[in-house]
Amino acid sequence: MTLQSIHSLPENITTTRPKRIIRNPDDMEAVMPEIHDRIDASRKAIAKGHPFAVAGEYLQNVIGMPADLNDPLLSVILPDESDIATDNDVGHLVSIENRRVTKSPAITQKYIGSVIMTVTSVCHQRCTHCFRKNVNDTISVLSDEAINQAFEDLDSIGGDNIFDIIMSGGEPLTVKPALIEKIALQRDQLNRKRGLRGVPPIHFSINTREPVVMPSTILNNPEMIEAIRHLNPLVISIQILHPREITHGFVDVMRIFRGMGIGLRTNHPILKGVNDDPNVLREMYTKLAEHGVFPKDLIHPIKSGIPREKCVTLERSMEIMRELVKRLPGTLLPRLQCCTPNLGKSFIDPFHMKKDGTFGYDMENGEIIGLRTKDGEKNQPASAM
Numbered sequence: 001m002t003l004q005s006i007h008s009l010p011e012n013i014t015t016t017r018p019k020r021i022i023r024n025p026d027d028m029e030a031v032m033p034e035i036h037d038r039i040d041a042s043r044k045a046i047a048k049g050h051p052f053a054v055a056g057e058y059l060q061n062v063i064g065m066p067a068d069l070n071d072p073l074l075s076v077i078l079p080d081e082s083d084i085a086t087d088n089d090v091g092h093l094v095s096i097e098n099r100r101v102t103k104s105p106a107i108t109q110k111y112i113g114s115v116i117m118t119v120t121s122v123c124h125q126r127c128t129h130c131f132r133k134n135v136n137d138t139i140s141v142l143s144d145e146a147i148n149q150a151f152e153d154l155d156s157i158g159g160d161n162i163f164d165i166i167m168s169g170g171e172p173l174t175v176k177p178a179l180i181e182k183i184a185l186q187r188d189q190l191n192r193k194r195g196l197r198g199v200p201p202i203h204f205s206i207n208t209r210e211p212v213v214m215p216s217t218i219l220n221n222p223e224m225i226e227a228i229r230h231l232n233p234l235v236i237s238i239q240i241l242h243p244r245e246i247t248h249g250f251v252d253v254m255r256i257f258r259g260m261g262i263g264l265r266t267n268h269p270i271l272k273g274v275n276d277d278p279n280v281l282r283e284m285y286t287k288l289a290e291h292g293v294f295p296k297d298l299i300h301p302i303k304s305g306i307p308r309e310k311c312v313t314l315e316r317s318m319e320i321m322r323e324l325v326k327r328l329p330g331t332l333l334p335r336l337q338c339c340t341p342n343l344g345k346s347f348i349d350p351f352h353m354k355k356d357g358t359f360g361y362d363m364e365n366g367e368i369i370g371l372r373t374k375d376g377e378k379n380q381p382a383s384a385m
């Protein structure tokens, strides 16, 4: 921005740099007075207890300064009354008991062969659509004891059937690099023992939004980069909602991850008004592919803390997916899925037809006919729709 253009800014526009993390709407307003009304509309929800935090980098590089009052991405960081009235179904966060191979509080297991390791509840941002938004207020980071117990339990007959550990949070890349190093060391030891038993190695993957929210956490942190290199995840899945979230910082982080030979994917929810548009998604997937990031899952959110008014219908999600099929090569197509509370992921066929010949799924006796979980066992309860 030139000096001339700074001088010609309207009076209510500021050029002050935002704090690293903003946890108070007043601090956001101090750097973005031009969207006073939008911030003010959020104060009620925040005062009633809806979490609020936004990274200064996200404001500067994604929202942009000065901000646009009509920017749909503001709804991702600024809660409203509908957000406070919507709870996440905690079933998303619990294991299927008879499938669990470890009692470690660090591990959630819904699927055969795959577990989630929650390393922290901490996150630099509090997205309004976060499915953990009602549960991640207590700041906690995985203890050494919990890591030890998780790996002891995984070193068992049941554990030998696990081949994939998804590192998740909160935001897993907010932890100290030493914690990731410890996990990587434990994984190495476990894989040596598995090798002696003739069992294939266990791999890690990471689910993160940090390269979007605060890429400097990774870029300015050589120890974190080394810890990720040691963990050597097969895949890093990044939640990206919109093409504008592909910033210079994001691209630099992808370059580092690609240099380590890590597969890069994106999985993200469909949010009404933000990315429920096949053109927006096509632009995003095409741009991401230029940086080696390929789509994985396009999530139709169900009971995951997102208010109904911010979700599209199942039929609309299917329609968006059918449009993407027409506009993108197969390599750039995500799988349409929903996360069934208690049961896990179900894949949605965008061309599935109801009995009446229209696209969609019929419901009978509390089940959606034809929709199965990832492990193919059960249908989606109708109440979840």
Ligand code: SF4
Pocket (backbone or CB within 6 Å): 123, 124, 125, 126, 127, 129, 130, 131, 132, 169, 170, 171, 208, 209, 210, 213, 239
């Ligand atoms: S960055 Fe991820 S964990 Fe953090 S609030 Fe957003 S969706 Fe939730």
